Amino acid sequence: MDSAAAGLDFAVIGHQDSWQSIAAFVNSMRRPDQEKLSAAQIKTSYPFIPPRDVFRVKVKSADGTEINGVYIETFIDPDKLEAGFARANMQKVMRAAAWAKKMGARIVALGGFTSIVLEGNVDAVTTVAANFTTGNTLTAVYIAKALEKAAVQHGIDLQKANLLVIGATGDIGSACVHYFKNKTAGLLLCARNQQRLAQLYDALKKEEVEVRYAATPGELVPFADIIICAASSSGLQLINCRKKALVCDAGYPKNLEKAAGNGAMLFHGGMGQVSGGFAFDPDYSAGIYRYAAPSVIHGCILEAMVLAFEKRFENYSTGKGMITTEKMEEIYGLGQKHGIDIAPFYNAKGLWQPH
Amino acid sequence: MEAVKNPAMSMETFNVCSDIFSQAITGELIGMSNFASLAETIDDPHEKMEAVEHANSERMHAEGFMQYAKKAKLSINVNMTGPYWGNVRKQFLSYAGQQDFIACLIIQEVMLESFAVSMYTDVGNAMGGEAGRLFLAIAEEEKEHLEHSSDLLRAALKKDPAAFISKFETIHFNCMTILAEFTATTDLKGHCGVCNGECMKGSLHHIGLDVTEMRGNALALYAQALDNIGIPGEKSIVWIAQLPA
Numbered sequence: 001m002d003s004a005a006a007g008l009d010f011a012v013i014g015h016q017d018s019w020q021s022i023a024a025f026v027n028s029m030r031r032p033d034q035e036k037l038s039a040a041q042i043k044t045s046y047p048f049i050p051p052r053d054v055f056r057v058k059v060k061s062a063d064g065t066e067i068n069g070v071y072i073e074t075f076i077d078p079d080k081l082e083a084g085f086a087r088a089n090m091q092k093v094m095r096a097a098a099w100a101k102k103m104g105a106r107i108v109a110l111g112g113f114t115s116i117v118l119e120g121n122v123d124a125v126t127t128v129a130a131n132f133t134t135g136n137t138l139t140a141v142y143i144a145k146a147l148e149k150a151a152v153q154h155g156i157d158l159q160k161a162n163l164l165v166i167g168a169t170g171d172i173g174s175a176c177v178h179y180f181k182n183k184t185a186g187l188l189l190c191a192r193n194q195q196r197l198a199q200l201y202d203a204l205k206k207e208e209v210e211v212r213y214a215a216t217p218g219e220l221v222p223f224a225d226i227i228i229c230a231a232s233s234s235g236l237q238l239i240n241c242r243k244k245a246l247v248c249d250a251g252y253p254k255n256l257e258k259a260a261g262n263g264a265m266l267f268h269g270g271m272g273q274v275s276g277g278f279a280f281d282p283d284y285s286a287g288i289y290r291y292a293a294p295s296v297i298h299g300c301i302l303e304a305m306v307l308a309f310e311k312r313f314e315n316y317s318t319g320k321g322m323i324t325t326e327k328m329e330e331i332y333g334l335g336q337k338h339g340i341d342i343a344p345f346y347n348a349k350g351l352w353q354p355h
Numbered sequence: 356m357e358a359v360k361n362p363a364m365s366m367e368t369f370n371v372c373s374d375i376f377s378q379a380i381t382g383e384l385i386g387m388s389n390f391a392s393l394a395e396t397i398d399d400p401h402e403k404m405e406a407v408e409h410a411n412s413e414r415m416h417a418e419g420f421m422q423y424a425k426k427a428k429l430s431i432n433v434n435m436t437g438p439y440w441g442n443v444r445k446q447f448l449s450y451a452g453q454q455d456f457i458a459c460l461i462i463q464e465v466m467l468e469s470f471a472v473s474m475y476t477d478v479g480n481a482m483g484g485e486a487g488r489l490f491l492a493i494a495e496e497e498k499e500h501l502e503h504s505s506d507l508l509r510a511a512l513k514k515d516p517a518a519f520i521s522k523f524e525t526i527h528f529n530c531m532t533i534l535a536e537f538t539a540t541t542d543l544k545g546h547c548g549v550c551n552g553e554c555m556k557g558s559l560h561h562i563g564l565d566v567t568e569m570r571g572n573a574l575a576l577y578a579q580a581l582d583n584i585g586i587p588g589e590k591s592i593v594w595i596a597q598l599p600a
Contacts, residue, residue: 026596029592029593029596029597030596030597031597034597037600041600042600043567044539044540044567044570044571044600045570045571045574045595045598045600047571048571048572048574048575049574049575049578049592049595050575050578050579050582052578052582052588052589052591052592053587053588053589054588054589054592055589056589072588073592099588282589282593
């Protein structure tokens, strides 16, 4: 990898969210005659590998235009996503960004947990990558648009509904709060950072928005008709949520199925679908593609693709609290222009059945 | 861990130190023999002299380890024909026999040196004291070999990328498979013939080491060496993924 690859429109920096995914990914790279490696065997090498490009991605717009990109794996250990490993993970993300630059990628998407690793320090990427985006603007608008659509499908009147946002002060959570602040009966906010939560509450109160907040979701969940979970917490419990509450699992990893119980209508949010399709080379999709519908990708990754289609090679989503509703609408519209829109509703059990 | 200054070293520590030094000495002698074999096959007088100089450098490393082992009264077992070291040597000789200088460089200076630099560094940091300093000093010298070879191999890649990558891939699977089996959590091809008793991997914790960490770090350095030479990431990841574990 000495010279920049010709015509590389974008790079996606990412990671796998579980050892099960990693095992599938690694085994899809092995020859058919080789024995499959177990997760335990893979653990002895995978997390040590320095970031590198793994496959090329070709994406097709609805207007027939094609863009070329590359997926760069960070090899972040899914068991080491907590704050205690932040420094090591950040180093991996920075090395991956440098790799993207070396390859000549014109814009870089920080997929999944990689933007969370850098949250509060996203500017650091600009020292090694040409143009980058966290992709959070498109993720946030996909959450919002999907909820609006799901609410219509299930006869929920948004203007009479209470919306709970868990992770309300984060980049995506706060974007959703501002998007919905004048569209619902009331907002219920929950976040770990109490200082920022109180500041958000005060700001909304000044705008005469009906709002309550709490440090933990437990006391707010029973009042919520709609829940957006934009936090990456593994210990979250939503068992006392209203029957038929609409729940958007927008955290990372998406793991709310058990927490939400059986009564809730849960879908995985922040996801988009490319009508023109995309292709990997080499094609590892059998190992890494796990969605219930074709051509589905995380909104954060799609944002870089949309910007590449538009030849807008610029720092777009750059960090905490910078997402405006206008920008959400802009990137959503640009995506639609290229046949990129919200993904069909699905969860761990598969696609939602027609209502 | 200071083997010489601490006469009250536990039996477990003594055994694992003895095995580590045995492996290091065997590895250096393999390197010395490889360069000596290479020197015989080279026609260019300067390259021939360079190969002899490298062989001497590996000899001096082996002597350094031997001197320390003698002082510390470690139990040293040298075996250059065991299933792992012996097979690596056979691989090298097959390319040396074909006068394939580039292939020999890949095996000795990229594959074996990546593992040596990484593992000597880990051992040196864990052992500390005189033994630790010795391992770290030799790791530094081996690092220079690795860097020097990268320059030559980069030039070879530039000349004919497809042929070079294809050759490297073949050598990777011939040679790195052996090293991957050797460094797996359990010896995948049986006892190495170097450790005095049972495999030392299960005893590394006595001196604060862990085989998974050591193997991972070595593979990471090998991957970086491939990057420095200019092997595309999408190739190197598949090569590594296809190694035994």
